[in-house]
Amino acid sequence: MSPNGSNKIRLAPHPTARGKAVATTSLSVGTLILSVPALSTALQHHEKGRRCDACHRAAGGSVKLLRCAGCAAYWYCGKLCQKKQWKAHHKKICKSYREFVSSLVYQNLSPEERIDAVLLSHLLAEAYPDDDSSSRPEDDTPFSILFDLQKHTPPEFHTPPVCPPPANPALADQATDLYLRFGNNNFIVHSHLNSYAHGIFPLASRTFNHSCIPNAAVKYTIRPSEPVSMQVIALYAIQEGEEITIPYLDPALPYATRREALQANYGFVCICPLCTFNETFHPESPPARGSSECEKLDIALRQFALGSEYEVKVRLPTYTEHFKSMPPDLYPIWHDSFLPTLSERFSRAAHDHQFHEALSFGLTQLALYAVVYPPNYPQTDLSAEGMHLLEMAKTAWDAWIVAEGDNAAGAEQLRAKLRRDAFSYLTLASQILGIYGHEGDDDGPLQEIQVLEHFLRVG
């Protein structure tokens, strides 16, 4: 093990980002590059009472949650979690919590700011258990790494309120000092790719830079009575000496949105190959959806991204910078409106049981993902290649079920094709989500794939 917590990476200097993570050896697809426990987390509001505040196990089955008798606002899956969190920070927070969350200053915060306020309270209580603002964390501890992270000071910022209010001005300064590290280092924790908490993972923050065409992705594992753990997985084969990057945001967001968010939240301008490519042109609006021009654009995109026999392929392209050879007449696909409109039409058509229409929109969406995302990309806020393939498999399966009673000429061939397509999408989804592996709560997309596969086989 190196000081970075993994023998697969080392830190190397970076010209503008201070450091970067570099592979010490070649890493095959799916390699677990780093696994780190959270220093601190805070559940999103709608998850309170549904998960253990300490280990994040979801209530249900044999997991029953106990409510903290003091504040009645923290829930635990057992005495061990309650004890650990009491020791870590809750003993300082419990008494003041109810008053804190009903205060005007807290009530006036946005939902995101409220989570940050709670997360900051946890961190401050844990970093300064005796309110001694001069105490320094020991070397090589998660707190010493946290204090070593670069601070990002946005032009206008307000330190969120803290529970309990800092005992002295020096402690209030330390709260601000901790908060200035949030923008850069506040991870959204997810289960099955759905966000449910915010978390601080100092070692991961110290290690990985961002790229819009990352070669690694982040997932989270939940284990009883342990802090949630972040795992960084290789999306494709990484060469020795190559920088390992993760996405700080969804690479399928429009270029201007990515640029502004990276500048505002992290204070840097991304010069990854996708941003460099996007910067060279201003995409024109695409033709209106439903027009024959738009259909032509869709077909040309599918051919470019998925090949001429794009109907359904068993393997997706594995190149990372395919977009560089894109013909300029396809550039309207980079317009802000193209992906949101397309994915809205896909969802609406599937919801309205217009399955053939949905499959057509969905295939164009898959082609777009194949261009934008690196190989095996599982998840995003907006969308996801792996998850989208699972949706496509379900849509083809639905279309196949609906076609069951159809006796018209050609219906049998259509049914056979839909079943084949459902299998192909499922195989692709299983490949991509299998590389990413299980995350978060029990069950999830990998189990869904198994169930669907069973029904397709017996059907």
Ligand SMILES: C[S@@+](CC[C@H](N)C(=O)[O-])C[C@H]1O[C@@H](n2cnc3c(N)ncnc32)[C@H](O)[C@@H]1O
């Ligand atoms: C989570 S830290 C990453 C670790 C950082 N390189 C270090 O040495 O502490 C995030 C900060 O790293 C820098 N950074 C990350 N990705 C970058 C990139 N692609 N280009 C330039 N700077 C980047 C920015 O300063 C950002 O605020």
